[in-house]
Amino acid sequence: MNKFEVLHTDPHSAARTGLLTTAHGKVETPVFMPVGTAGAVKGITPQQLKETGCVLVLANTYHLLLRPGVETIETLGGLHKFMAWNWPILTDSGGYQVFSLSPLTKIDDDGVEFASHIDGTKIYLNAEIATKIQNRLAGDIIMCLDQCTPFPVDEPQLKKAVERTILWAKRAKQAHTSHGQLLFAIVQGGINLDLRTCCASELVKIDFDGYAIGGLSVGEGHNDMIKTLTHTTQHLPQDKPRYLMGVGTPNDIIAAVRAGVDMFDCVLPTRNGRNAFAFTENGSLRLRNNAHINDTRPIEAACDCYCCKNFSRAALRHFFNSGEMLGPILVSLHNLTFYQRLMAQIRQALKKNEFADWAKRVDY
Amino acid sequence: MNKFEVLHTDPHSAARTGLLTTAHGKVETPVFMPVGTAGAVKGITPQQLKETGCVLVLANTYHLLLRPGVETIETLGGLHKFMAWNWPILTDSGGYQVFSLSPLTKIDDDGVEFASHIDGTKIYLNAEIATKIQNRLAGDIIMCLDQCTPFPVDEPQLKKAVERTILWAKRAKQAHTSHGQLLFAIVQGGINLDLRTCCASELVKIDFDGYAIGGLSVGEGHNDMIKTLTHTTQHLPQDKPRYLMGVGTPNDIIAAVRAGVDMFDCVLPTRNGRNAFAFTENGSLRLRNNAHINDTRPIEAACDCYCCKNFSRAALRHFFNSGEMLGPILVSLHNLTFYQRLMAQIRQALKKNEFADWAKRVDY
Secondary structure (H helix, E strand, O other): OOOEEEEEEOOOOOOEEEEEEEOOEEEEEOEEEOEOOOOOOOOOOHHHHHHOOOOOEEEOHHHHHHOOOHHHHHHOOOHHHHHOOOOOEEEOOOHHHHHHHOOEEEEOOOEEEEEOOOOOOEEEEEHHHHHHHHHHHOOOEEEOOOOOOOOOOOHHHHHHHHHHHHHHHHHHHHHOOOOOOEEEEEEOOOOOHHHHHHHHHHHHHHOOOEEEEOOOOOOOOHHHHHHHHHHHHOOOOOOOOEEEOOOOOHHHHHHHHHOOOOEEEOOHHHHHHHOOEEOOOOOOEEOOOHHHOOOOOOOOOOOOOHHHHHOOHHHHHHHHHOOOOHHHHHHHHHHHHHHHHHHHHHHHHHHOOOHHHHHHHOOO | OOOEEEEEEOOOOOOEEEEEEEOOEEEEEOEEEOEOOOOOOOOOOHHHHHHOOOOOEEEOHHHHHHOOOHHHHHHOOOHHHHHOOOOOEEEOOOHHHHHHHOOEEEEOOOEEEEEOOOOOOEEEEEHHHHHHHHHHHOOOEEEOOOOOOOOOOOHHHHHHHHHHHHHHHHHHHHHOOOOOOEEEEEEOOOOOHHHHHHHHHHHHHHOOOEEEEOOOOOOOOHHHHHHHHHHHHOOOOOOOOEEEOOOOOHHHHHHHHHOOOOEEEOOHHHHHHHOOEEOOOOOOEEOOOHHHOOOOOOOOOOOOOHHHHHOOHHHHHHHHHOOOOHHHHHHHHHHHHHHHHHHHHHHHHHHOOOHHHHHHHOOO
16 A cells, blocks of 8 residues: 555646655655754754654664664664654664764675774674664664765766666565664765666655655755756655655745655754754844844744744854853754744645745745 | 742741742742753753643853843843743843953952953953843842852852942842843852852842852762752742752752752753753663663653653664764653653642652652
8 A cells, every 4th residue: 555645736737736755744845854863953852842843853773873872762662762753763874874873894795894982882784784773773664775975976886786786676665574663775976867767766666655856955956966866766756755865945845846855854943942043934144143142032033943032042042152052952953943833834734736926935 | 028938938948939020920939940041942942841730940141141132122122022931031130150260360349351252352340230230131030149158168259249249239120220121130249158048148138039049060069069958948038039049959958949949950951951961750870871772762751741752762872973963852841841840749748748758759
């Protein structure tokens, strides 16, 4: 049975709304997932997270594998219980972190050996192991192990990575036995459109519950990203969700929705929040700025988040200035709420056939 | 009109329950105040703080004076609005911090000049200025500027500090014009009982809304503290609240209630919480300990705080181990809830005339 239903398609673009059914509930798309790297969205309780409008959260397999370890999370009853989050969870495969955070010690067609960035322990990951780990973590959506490449990268290396990504996806599907979980494959290929076509087509033949687009937002720039995306989604089935990994700014998200993407994750709302950077519909605010010393206004007057309903910009500036944890907490809360509201606005505009007009009006 | 009413006195000790009426609501005593040093209880939103059972919070005049400054807080509509805390607030006079945190540059009978511990700016504080500052901050309970002494201290210095504390209290009362705020004086005198008698008696003659006992818990040890306390409260009026500043552990609080104290403040629940130290009715837990690696239990099974209702000790240990902010936040929340429950248990035991028995049974 297909767990994804397209509800509305935009007459002017590849954008659509949809409904994704997971073991822990339904998810309206386009959707944004906050990142709970090590089992927690930084500084935010699950209750606060829910109040931002979040329904689906991402957790990083790589980080959880190193600390506290899969054994522990399994012993404690799985990721939902561990994180105290009783709604949908997506775990990534660990691939991105293995290739970006860890000193690699060995990679071949079977898999990859890497050294933990925490204590140097050597760890081996391949398609089967990454799948089994995610089966045991018990998230609702899990990802095939892929080979990520840096940007720029030479052609033979990129081609090899695509081949391995396809090979590993095949093996992941065979290894995946926990049928309550949705398994997504990841399309690689950098900004090489032929490689993207090839990777997408091969993965679609294997047939997955959804398709992610990886290896973007790694330095290629907005235009190349959107060009690659627009091309890639054309080679993905209409009736399966599409997930753009690690993206992005509000503008990136709007453009990617236009290109037919349904799911997003990014650390921006929390990372920027911790750095006193607030998103608003009228552009960003840097809350450490002296301009806010006596500013009685909230970050956004029309925002109904806890931060905006209770705190002035002046108080937030003071919290950052004094090193009070409440600053990062409150601005993260606002930014997460801002992102959830952005996605709700996108879904609403799509339903009303007003997405193109709405997107022209907003200026993030 | 007296703003404090003794509701119940313990037949076996000086302990009592009472009701303190402030401009922002009534406070049942004995009461514990969490410390919101710079206008925020570290890592805790006002909403979360309210859910711990907290009704009265302390803010430090010294810290707020340096950052963001009285002007700013006044411009923003006072401390309640600034902190987003619409319930009672007590501000201290700044005296303790001036004498403990700052390089002093000058002290005489008029007042004290000190250098900001942040940027070295020279600031002058005297009885009138400290009172006016607190009038402008607009807390519900404000404190007279006192001269704090270290422990141990030689007799002439202690005597001089007591004289100045009395003199400054007299001037503070005259300077205090904001009659919606309760003004408390502070009894000093170290562990010298005669000086305590003298200081208490002189302050009582001036007549304040309440009396604090300062200069304890500075190294004299539990027994000398309780001895001094038991002596001092005998020289304070029955019908005024008594506030022991900066104390303390659950055992300190129980003993001080027995000695007739009504109000407490301390950073222990939050400071210890940030350091993975949890209070429980069966003693303390150090949550970084390996013993908790796979421990599915909450900190306390019977605790109804958000942390205990949702998170295992194993998850908390993991958060501390991984440097996740959620660890300090959750354990601070638990500890604050523990302290509020402790005070509720004390009040309950007093009402039922069971305080002595209850205090014997509990073992913190």
